[in-house]
Amino acid sequence: MKYNIGLITENKAVIPEYMDQIKSVFGDGITINPYSIEDKSAYAPKKVSIFLVSAHTSKNYKEVEKKLPNDAVVIPVLLSFSNHDILQLKTYPKGMKAIFTNVSKRMAEECIVTLYQMGINHIDLMPYYPGGDYPNNIELAITPGELDIIPNGIKKIIDIGRRQISANTMAELALKIRKQSVLSTKKFLDYSQNQYNTFDSLSTLVSNYDKLYQKFISLVNSVEKGVIVLDEKLNVFDCNQLAIHILKQKKALIIGKPISNSNLLNVVERSKKMEYSIQENFKIDNNTIHADIRPILKGGRFLGSLITLECVNKENVSVDFKRGYIARYQFSDIVGRSVILGNIKKLANKMANTESSILITGESGTGKELFASSIHNSSNRKNGPFVAINCAAIPESLLESELFGYSEGAFTGAKRGGKKGLLEIANGGTVFFDEIEGMSLNVQLKLLRVIQEREIMPVGGNYVIPIDIRIISASNKNLLELMNEGKFRNDLYYRICTLPLNLPPLRDREGDVLILIEEFKSLLNTDFEMTDSAKKIMLNYRWPGNIRELRNAVEYLSLFDDEIIEEYQLPAPMLDSMLNYENNLHTEEKDIEFHILKHLNNAPCGRGNLQSLLLEDNIQITEANLRSIMKSLKDRDLINSGVGRTGSSITDKGKIEYENKVNRIK
Incomplete structure (x- = not known):
């Protein structure tokens, strides 16, 4: 996903430099809309909502600020200098006097402040600019590239180069546009290491952010209620x-966007305005939802909201949520977007409107659980509850008691009071038997009775x-074959x-591979x-592992932290497969070359006639492929291209090549 941001500067001249710096970190994943006070573009209406602002110290910025959207997020641009250039200044003794030259007094003073903030405060710096004065005893001048005004x-003279957007600012931008993955890339680390930085270590910042975020995710997923966290813009x-x-x-459709439920959004806005927690019930479909909205405040500033949701009108729904049966x-x-997938989704949607049993088949990794869940x-x-059971993952000795439950004292170690079985827990909902071929014949028989009688013991x-x-x-097995082998009951098969x-394998879903890659990247x-x-x-x-294998491949490629993935970086099975494919293709082309030389050895021939002759040899080839192979033969001086109706002919070298091929075949 590409993000649009605004860049507001005072001077137009610095825009290309700043844009290059931003691109060096974010690559093509970001679109920059530049505005400057100098050319008045900063006063124009703007369609983006996130702005990097380096003009916040300008006396004209107040007017620019009025033109920003009401919901604009403003990130002040902090500037820094190159690590190498700043280290030169460290060599000078404390109390050394120097002038800092820049095009204006204010810009010279800003640079001096930046240096002092970076810890370069042992040199007594005085601003110098065209038309300004300086003491006669000054022998050292420092400048950010403005050598002509010294x-x-x-x-x-020490030229410390132009100021750059600080790595801290880049990090803040990455977090605001939810591209925190940038913070662990080589591009960002190289950019930050090139700067002299005595602020909080960026590596520590990134590391701590990752750890805190993972703890946050673990926390919200462990809560037995729905949890939503909103930012300052709700x-x-x-x-x-x-x-x-x-x-x-x-x-994926709600992250980074306002809550679409108007009832909940109204409560959130009231909570923000009044700055205290609100508990309220509202309806979604036929369910009553209890919402607890708490504003997040720091120093009187609103940072966001924490929302917890709980379904309260159906006791079994709340219990099922807690147990995870959803x-x-x-x-x-x-x-x-492939046609074959679209047709399958339409068919599955129709099946969802029935009460009939469904058997989903397909290779491993084609998304059988996704379809089962979607149908429910x-x-x-x-x-109602959705209870998924992997029959192959549960030992046969345990599967029966897991499915049907047990009464108190049923066996040694049985839980006091007994235990509900998964089939009873699923009452009013759906049971999904994954890898049902892993169920023993004994359990198959008992399941058959459940289907017939609609009761369990x-x-x-x-x-x-x-x-x-x-x-x-x-x-993902052929159940008909298992039936013939006596490993699966015929009567159960026709019941389920x-x-x-x-489900189609990924290789048959034309055009979906690249779409899925983008989805997994997100x-x-x-x-x-x-x-x-x-x-x-x-x-x-x-793709023998189908969608699961593709997801694994994307995760593997993400480890390189490279903006561009080259062929050699792909997982080994793909490279091996491509090598076999090219070898087979090479063999096929060699076979076609032999037949072309054979026909041209008999008589000159045009491409159209040659294509017909090859068809008689049971070789189907497009005109484009034939043209490509004949060009290769010509480049190797094995054939000559004819003019007009003459057609192509074989050369002496081509005849030798053809005879050698014939002898090898013999």
Whole structure:
């Protein structure tokens, strides 16, 4: 995602330098809209909402500030000098007198203040500018690149170069536009290390930010309520999964944006205005939601809001939230624009409106749980629990008691009072049996009875419990083959496969690979581009691990911290696959070359006739590919291109090559 920011300066001349500095850190992930007081552009209306401002000390800035949007976020630009140039000043003794030359008195004074803030306070600096005076005994002049205005008679000149936007300012910008991944890139570290900085260590700043953010994420995800954190503009900074479930929205669509629920937003705005907590109930669909909104204040300044949400009108819903029995995905979370995926999503959406059992099949990593979760959230059972069970992950000895529960004293070590089974917990909702082929024949038989009778008997119990559940199953195996081998019950298969849904592998989803790469980059908070050759390899790769493998690949590439990913940086399986692909392609081209030389050895021939002759050899080739191969043959002096209707002909060298090929075949 590209971010638009404004850059407001006093002088127009510094804009290109500042833009280059920003680009050196953020690359093409940011669009800069420059404005200056000098050319009056700073007074014009502006469409961006985040501004870097280096003109905040200008006497005219108050007027510029009035032209900014009401919700504008302003980041004052702090300036710094190069590390190498500043170190020269450290060599001078304390009390040394020097002039600091710049184009105006104010700019000279600003630079002196910057140096003092950086700890260079052992030299007694006096501002000098065109038309200004300085003591006669001064022998040292320091300047930020303004060598032409240094007065005559100065014996020693130190050019410390122009001031740069400080790394601290770059870090603040990265956090404001939610591109904190930039802070750990080589580009940012190189930029910060090139500056003389005695402020808080940037590496410590970045490290502490990462640690605090991870602790924050862990904290909000451990809370048994929906949690939303808003920034000072009442945009969503972050939230946990339960909040997403309660609001029935996709996380990627609300981060960085205002809350879309008008009832909740009104309460938040009241809390901000009155500066105290508010508890209030409001409706989402048929559910009553209890909201607790607390303003975050520091020194009288509003920094944001903390919101907790809880569903209060259905006891079972609240319990299910606490236990985590919720469907975390919706159809909008299934990313891709391919026709085949679109058709599958439409079909699954129709299935959601029924109560029939669904069997989802497809290769590993194609998104079976995403579809199961989305079907539940689009069904009439969306307010009920969604219980996902991986049949292959639970040992056979435990699976039965996990599914059906057990009564007190059912076996040694049984919990006092017994335990509810997952099927009972799912009452009123959906059960998702993932990798159902991992279920033993004994448990398969008991599940069959549950489907038929709609009741369960806990292990060790002598009573039945009626249940109302919908069953969605998934497998990456061929269940029909397992049935023939006696490893899966025929009667159970036809019970769970009322509605079959076969998911396409990623290699069949034309155009979705690059879209998914962008999605995963956003989710992983990373930013890089790929060369055309790297993209080609990704597009030609077969993706045996499907979407899961693609996500892993994006996470792997993010570790390089490079703006551009080259072909050689791709995971080894992709490079090996490309090598095999090119070898096969090379072999195929050599075979076509042999047939071309064979026909031209018989008689000269034009491309059209040659294409027909190759078709008789069962070789289908496009005119463009044929032209490319014939050009290669001509470049190697194996054929001559004819003029007009003459057609191409074989050369003497080509005849030798053809005869050698024939002999090798013999």
